Amino acid sequence: MQEYQKQPCIVCGELFGADDDIVTCPECGTPYHRACWQKEGHCVNLTLHQSGESWMNQRKKALDAERAAERRAEEAEQAAARERGEGTAFNNSMYDGVRLDSDDPCLGMDPEEQLDGATIRETAEFVGSNRFYFLPMFRLMKRTGKKMSVNFLSMIFPHLFFANRKMWGMALISLFTRILLDIPSAIKMMNDRFQIEIPWADTETQFFQILNSTCTALFIVLAVFWGLGANYFYYRFTQRKIRGIRKTMPEPVPKEKLYPELRSAGGTSLLNILLILVIQFSVSFTVTSMLMFLR
DSSP, X not given: OGGGTTOBOTTTOOBOXXXXXXXXXXXXXXXXXXXXXXHHSSOOOHHHHHHTOOHHHHHHHHHHHHHHHHHHHHHHHHHHHHHTTOOOTTOSGGGTTOXXXXXXXXXXXXXXXXXXXXXXXXXXXXXXXXXXXXXXXXXXHHHHOOOOOOOHHHHHOXXXXXXHTTOHHHHHHHHHHHHHHTHHHHHHHHHHHHOOXXXXXXXXXXXXXXXXXXXXXXXXXXXXXXXXXXXXXXXXXXXXXXXXXXXXSOSSOOHHHHHHHHHHHSSXXXXXXXXXXXXXXXXXXXXXXXXXXXX
């Protein structure tokens, strides 16, 4: 009974050892030395009996509180080290209390810390891969209200990032806006490189040049927008999806059922990347064919 070792017997106050003869109350689970139990003849932990709790749940709460206190102390020490100019492995407040531990899905962070309707542990199960990047980022967004951060993949290929993270609405919006804004450039390329003229879209007119420049500028603005906002959009997406999944389950939500559902709904998808590339090729081909047909 390793879980009782170094815990005090409620009767004699002595700590349980590895070789002690231990019995537990059949109702609340409070551990006793067998001799102490026989001496009292009944459970003396009236507080637990009145509250309806169990000794094991009470012990778990105490352990969770101890770990949370240790994490807060570690974060405070890392913050103090930064103030003193002493570099840490990741000299950024976002990584305070974070540890590279493959056995800990929460990377040293408090698994019960609430984000926006979901705990860090639930978010870790949903995010799946690349937790070291997203979990500290999400925690920082919750604590500081920060919304902007740099995501280079989303800046260049937002539709691929969103599709990979199963955000189909954002993937299609970002794809179609990019294709739409790219039409003037496509027309100009057809004219300049392939000598394919489209009478109703004279690339030499001032109107077309202004249109092309405007679309190019909007393309760049949107690239910056996606690059700075993608992580926040993903954060909101994860919290909304987790809340939705929790609502489908009875309270209290059983973790053994919740976590597999989160892993299935979240994570990444190579198939989605292939699908969005097929959609991109198909739509681009259709737009090009229409331009050729209408010339």
